[in-house]
Amino acid sequence: xxxxxxxxxxxxxxxxxxxxxxxxxxxxxxxxxxxxxxxxxxxxxxxxxxxxxxxxxxxxxxxxxxxxxxxxxxxxxxxxxxxxxxxxxxxxxxxxxxxxxxxxxxxxxxxxxxxxxxxxxxxxxxxxxxxxxxxxxxxxxxxxxxxxxxxxxxxxxxxxxxxxxxxxxxxxxxxxxxxxxxxxxxxxxxxxxxxxxxxxxxxxxxxxxxxxxxxxxxxxxxxxxxxxxxxxxxxxxxxxxxxxxxxxxxxxxxxxxxxxxxxxxxxxxxxxxxxxxxxxxxxxxxxxxxxxxxxxxxxxxxxxxxxxxxxxxxxxxxxxxxxxxxxxxxxxxxxxxxxxxxxxxxxxxxxxxxxxxxxxxxxxxxxxxxxxxxxxxxxxxxxxxxxxxxxxxxxxxxxxxxxxxxxxxxx
Amino acid sequence: xxxxxxxxxxxxxxxxxxxxxxxxxxxxxxxxxxxxxxxxxxxxxxxxxxxxxxxxxxxxxxxxxxxxxxxxxxxxxxxxxxxxxxxxxxxxxxxxxxxxxxxxxxxxxxxxxxxxxxxxxxxxxxxxxxxxxxxxxxxxxxxxxxxxxxxxxxxxxxxxxxxxxxxxxxxxxxxxxxxxxxxxxxxxxxxxxxxxxxxxxxxxxxxxxxxxxxxxxxxxxxxxxxxxxxxxxxxxxxxxxxxxxxxxxxxxxxxxxxxxxxxxxxxxxxxxxxxxxxxxxxxxxxxxxxxxxxxxxxxxxxxxxxxxxxxxxxxxxxxxxxxxxxxxxxxxxxxxxxxxxxxxxxxxxxxxxxxxxxxxxxxxxxxxxxxxxxxxxxxxxxxxxxxxxxxxxxxxxxxxxxxxxxxxxxx
Numbered sequence: 001x002x003x004x005x006x007x008x009x010x011x012x013x014x015x016x017x018x019x020x021x022x023x024x025x026x027x028x029x030x031x032x033x034x035x036x037x038x039x040x041x042x043x044x045x046x047x048x049x050x051x052x053x054x055x056x057x058x059x060x061x062x063x064x065x066x067x068x069x070x071x072x073x074x075x076x077x078x079x080x081x082x083x084x085x086x087x088x089x090x091x092x093x094x095x096x097x098x099x100x101x102x103x104x105x106x107x108x109x110x111x112x113x114x115x116x117x118x119x120x121x122x123x124x125x126x127x128x129x130x131x132x133x134x135x136x137x138x139x140x141x142x143x144x145x146x147x148x149x150x151x152x153x154x155x156x157x158x159x160x161x162x163x164x165x166x167x168x169x170x171x172x173x174x175x176x177x178x179x180x181x182x183x184x185x186x187x188x189x190x191x192x193x194x195x196x197x198x199x200x201x202x203x204x205x206x207x208x209x210x211x212x213x214x215x216x217x218x219x220x221x222x223x224x225x226x227x228x229x230x231x232x233x234x235x236x237x238x239x240x241x242x243x244x245x246x247x248x249x250x251x252x253x254x255x256x257x258x259x260x261x262x263x264x265x266x267x268x269x270x271x272x273x274x275x276x277x278x279x280x281x282x283x284x285x286x287x288x289x290x291x292x293x294x295x296x297x298x299x300x301x302x303x304x305x306x307x308x309x310x311x312x313x314x315x316x317x318x319x320x321x322x323x324x325x326x327x328x329x330x331x332x333x334x335x336x337x338x339x340x341x342x343x344x345x346x347x348x349x350x351x352x353x354x355x356x357x358x359x360x361x362x363x364x365x366x367x368x369x370x371x372x373x374x375x376x377x378x379x380x381x382x383x384x385x386x387x388x389x390x391x392x393x394x395x396x397x398x399x400x401x402x403x404x405x406x407x408x409x410x411x
Numbered sequence: 412x413x414x415x416x417x418x419x420x421x422x423x424x425x426x427x428x429x430x431x432x433x434x435x436x437x438x439x440x441x442x443x444x445x446x447x448x449x450x451x452x453x454x455x456x457x458x459x460x461x462x463x464x465x466x467x468x469x470x471x472x473x474x475x476x477x478x479x480x481x482x483x484x485x486x487x488x489x490x491x492x493x494x495x496x497x498x499x500x501x502x503x504x505x506x507x508x509x510x511x512x513x514x515x516x517x518x519x520x521x522x523x524x525x526x527x528x529x530x531x532x533x534x535x536x537x538x539x540x541x542x543x544x545x546x547x548x549x550x551x552x553x554x555x556x557x558x559x560x561x562x563x564x565x566x567x568x569x570x571x572x573x574x575x576x577x578x579x580x581x582x583x584x585x586x587x588x589x590x591x592x593x594x595x596x597x598x599x600x601x602x603x604x605x606x607x608x609x610x611x612x613x614x615x616x617x618x619x620x621x622x623x624x625x626x627x628x629x630x631x632x633x634x635x636x637x638x639x640x641x642x643x644x645x646x647x648x649x650x651x652x653x654x655x656x657x658x659x660x661x662x663x664x665x666x667x668x669x670x671x672x673x674x675x676x677x678x679x680x681x682x683x684x685x686x687x688x689x690x691x692x693x694x695x696x697x698x699x700x701x702x703x704x705x706x707x708x709x710x711x712x713x714x715x716x717x718x719x720x721x722x723x724x725x726x727x728x729x730x731x732x733x734x735x736x737x738x739x740x741x742x743x744x745x746x747x748x749x750x751x752x753x754x755x756x757x758x759x760x761x762x763x764x765x766x767x768x769x770x771x772x773x774x775x776x777x778x779x780x781x782x783x784x785x786x787x788x789x790x791x792x793x794x795x796x797x798x799x800x801x802x803x804x805x806x807x808x809x810x811x812x813x814x815x816x817x818x819x820x821x822x
Binding site: 056057058059060087089090092124125126127237314315318319321322324327328329331332334335336340341343356359360361398399400402403404405406407 | 467468469470471498500501502503535536537538648725726729730732733735738739740742743745746747748751752754767770771772809810811813814815816817818
């Protein structure tokens with residue numbers, strides 16, 4: 001276990017089944033052409049308080065509507081079922097009927113009300129689900145569910161598309177002396193952009209927490225983490241982040257007024273940040289994680305907008321791939337962000353290397369810069385010296401492989 | 412000569428020196444590492460009414476400030492001088508002094524007031540101009556100027572950076588029986604995005620036209636053409652489009668009230684559109700021109716915003732490179748444009764191939780789609796069936812070569 005200043009601990013081998021009362025699993029039902037897992041579920045042994053945030057894309061996929069329907073019915077979820085290989089998006093009435101059938105079939109199978117099941121899908125847009133394969137998969141899914149590491153692993157595999165690695169994290173935090181766990185799993189690699197991108201995220205916690213507090217916390221954490229990553233500027237039809245809190249830790253109910261709220265919030269945001277950064281690092285074709293910190297901005301909104309503009313710049317991303325300390329592209333992106341900038345007071349650092357100070361180029365050690373930029377994580381820090389606000393955004397480099405992956409995805 | 416419905420003619424071998432009274436030329440002074448031209452100028456034998464539009468990037472390069480200063484002094488220009496290989500951007504007081512020195516040295520050389528000379532630069536950001544080379548180049552430049560095709564060609568070469576082709580066009584239009592020529596040359600390949608990208612454009616005309624009419628026409632034409640192209644979403648510090656009208660055609664002065672205004676306007680916009688499309692087609696690494704037409708939108712603003720979102724999508728651009736009729740990415744981009752969309756009434760055509768009708772996928776001939784998408788121009792038409800507004804945007808595909816070019820540009 002690692003520790004940090006926020007009084008929570010990272011559980012080294014933790015997963016979405018580490019919090020009490022959760023099982024998970026996955027299997028291959030035939031939606032993917034390869035034999036990789038493409039159907040998975042998380043199940044809580046008791047109904048969990050639930051919260052969700054969804055894509056802002058006008059073309060919301062059918063499972064988004066079904067999950068929203070479930071969470072809005074009585075605020076509780078017992079399970080989420082997820083398929084990859086097909087997004088069930090732009091599939092009309094039949095797609096909606098299919099998503100509702102996934103929900104009811106799985107609910108019946110595990111003996112819970114249909115409205116206590118959320119549905120998520122990711123994959124190709126505009127094709128109907130092969131429901132014979134989905135039905136067969138759902139019939140076999142319950143036997144795959146277990147509370148071990150293997151169950152969580154199976155689920156994490158089942159939600160991947162072009163992702164190269166599974167993304168999962170678990171932390172432990174004390175609430176009035178009671179240990180509470182918060183865990184999450186996510187997927188996302190392309191079509192990633194602030195405001196919920198092609199990403200799915202699922203969080204489990206055994207904390208006892210009020211529904212409103214959970215929804216507000218999920219939204220705040222999303223704004224600080226998932227909404228600050230970008231891979232390619234495209235926002236998907238299927239993005240969804242769902243949190244379940246089943247209360248089995250037995251802690252005193254959490255709300256913003258609770259003395260341990262700050263610790264719980266920090267732990268919750270940390271889980272989201274780890275998952276979001278893992279998505280950015282695993283961006284399609286990416287060779288490195290890029291972090292952009294904007295400091296000294298006039299407002300949080302300005303800091304966020306500038307950070308997102310820099311992290312989303314194709315020219316900055318290409319320079320990162322080429323290990324090129326091209327600060328000119330960084331400030332060109334700052335300059336087109338639409339935010340007020342004092343063009344005479346900007347500092348730019350790449351790692352520890354100062355390249356621009358008070359908007360004046362600084363001679364730097366190109367060899368050292370090259371060595372730093374060849375690493376697997378690059379931090380860019382822009383200080384505007386205009387105010388006290390800051391923001392951080394995460395992304396990745398733009399590579400040949402991004403083009404290769406996306407030039408041939410559908411075929 | 413070709414003709415079209417707008418009553419103007421394209422001059423087949425025309426160039427920026429076809430309008431009466433203009434000379435142009437270029438040479439290699441040493442700002443580029445290769446021996447390609449990197450300094451050029453256009454000179455009018457009499458002061459020309461002038462208009463300019465400039466980058467909206469907060470970090471405006473020094474030459475932008477100098478050109479604005481020149482045009483705002485008395486609205487006249489006798490010449491523009493342009494260098495490539497160095498953007499003279501983020502170069503502080505010295506950069507500004509250098510741009511003013513370029514202006515005064517060349518003005519003196521050709522015997523005109525300094526305020527009648529515009530300056531433009533394009534290339535690497537954040538490095539001071541090698542003024543010894545610029546001074547030497549300016550001393551030799553006048554002897555390169557001539558009114559022939561060769562002079563125009565030398566200028567067109569001198570303004571290129573990563574461009575692969577020269578971009579130039581000339582049209583002829585009748586104004587009360589008098590032939591007037593309008594010509595333009597442009598450069599731009601990367602850092603291209605709506606709202607004036609890394610592009611330079613220079614228009615010459617021998618028309619007699621009022622200064623206000625020219626400025627308004629330039630702005631309107633820019634909105635319809637240069638501001639509707641994107642290569643990579645990045646907007647440069649140096650963008651500039653300057654038009655000079657020297658009146659030597661001897662026509663009755665043009666203004667919007669003139670009976671031939673519509674024909675002149677159409678010809679002027681056409682010149683801008685040809686230059687803008689040429690920049691899009693020559694986008695860094697591009698293998699094809701992509702045109703996105705949005706129809707049936709609720710407003711011009713909505714149509715423009717949606718067109719720009721689709722043309723700017725990295726996923727759409729990658730699919731175009733892969734000749735993949737991936738309409739799902741097209742509508743995902745429409746859906747994240749931030750504009751109101753009726754998600755049940757959208758048609759998508761790729762060339763003549765209908766892929767989505769009333770938001771329902773249409774089975775189409777994949778072979779025919781592949782053959783069409785392998786061509787050098789792809790037209791995507793999205794009809795929203797919501798209103799009567801439309802817009803067109805131009806861009807290019809995203810390719811391995813874009814990444815290669817930009818991963819190694821500075822080094």
